[in-house]
Amino acid sequence: DQQVKQNSPSLSVQEGRISILNCDYTNSMFDYFLWYKKYPAEGPTFLISISSIKDKNEDGRFTVFLNKSAKHLSLHIVPSQPGDSAVYFCAASALGGNTPLVFGKGTRLSVIA
Amino acid sequence: DAGVTQSPTHLIKTRGQQVTLRCSPKSGHDTVSWYQQALGQGPQFIFQYYEEEERQRGNFPDRFSGHQFPNYSSELNVNALLLGDSALYLCASSLGGIGDTQYFGPGTRLTVL
Numbered sequence: 084d085q086q087v088k089q090n091s092p093s094l095s096v097q098e099g100r101i102s103i104l105n106c107d108y109t110n111s112m113f114d115y116f117l118w119y120k121k122y123p124a125e126g127p128t129f130l131i132s133i134s135s136i137k138d139k140n141e142d143g144r145f146t147v148f149l150n151k152s153a154k155h156l157s158l159h160i161v162p163s164q165p166g167d168s169a170v171y172f173c174a175a176s177a178l179g180g181n182t183p184l185v186f187g188k189g190t191r192l193s194v195i196a
Numbered sequence: 197d198a199g200v201t202q203s204p205t206h207l208i209k210t211r212g213q214q215v216t217l218r219c220s221p222k223s224g225h226d227t228v229s230w231y232q233q234a235l236g237q238g239p240q241f242i243f244q245y246y247e248e249e250e251r252q253r254g255n256f257p258d259r260f261s262g263h264q265f266p267n268y269s270s271e272l273n274v275n276a277l278l279l280g281d282s283a284l285y286l287c288a289s290s291l292g293g294i295g296d297t298q299y300f301g302p303g304t305r306l307t308v309l
Contacts, residue, residue, distance in 0.1 A: 186238030
């Protein structure tokens with residue numbers, strides 16, 4: 084039973100356009116959500132997080148939106164750059180974020196120049 | 197400021213053998229979590245160490261054990277290796293409090309033949 088789902092295994096976007104990566108979750112106890120980016124042969128790199136008390140968090144080109152009623156979150160990257168090409172993981176946890184992270188399977192983003 | 201480091205980078209073992217993987221947390225972090233990432237999957241939580249004790253554990257058999265040292269570094273031990281243990285093993289460090297982000301190391305790629 085997958086508690087965090089990333090239903091798009093891959094996504095291709097042109098450089099300069101917006102990339103939207105989606106994530107759904109099933110566990111109502113989750114209250115902290117994170118996005119990680121992973122390049123080959125490297126560990127996941129933390130990108131941005133959001134607490135369930137917010138519905139939006141922005142950091143530079145990256146914005147995460149949380150829709151609690153739909154149990155859905157999305158990561159927007161604007162504008163997309165070729166260096167953004169990587170696998171993006173959505174992760175969730177309960178009780179504020181230092182509890183075990185539950186990850187989705189990831190979405191491979193390709194930004195085409 | 198060094199980030200999370202892991203050793204070795206790669207490891208090849210045969211079925212039935214035992215393996216020890218090592219992790220040094222980011223400076224100032226006192227909590228270490230271990231995750232297993234199989235091919236095409238997101239990382240799965242194995243266990244978390246805080247104050248030299250296992251604080252939480254995921255759904256992994258007792259063949260997986262760990263240790264945390266007074267300097268907060270950690271080891272992951274896997275006994276009686278199975279082919280299915282082949283994966284990328286990731287270490288993440290964080291502060292012990294609620295709400296702190298987990299930062300990942302580059303991982304150790306374990307291949308069991």
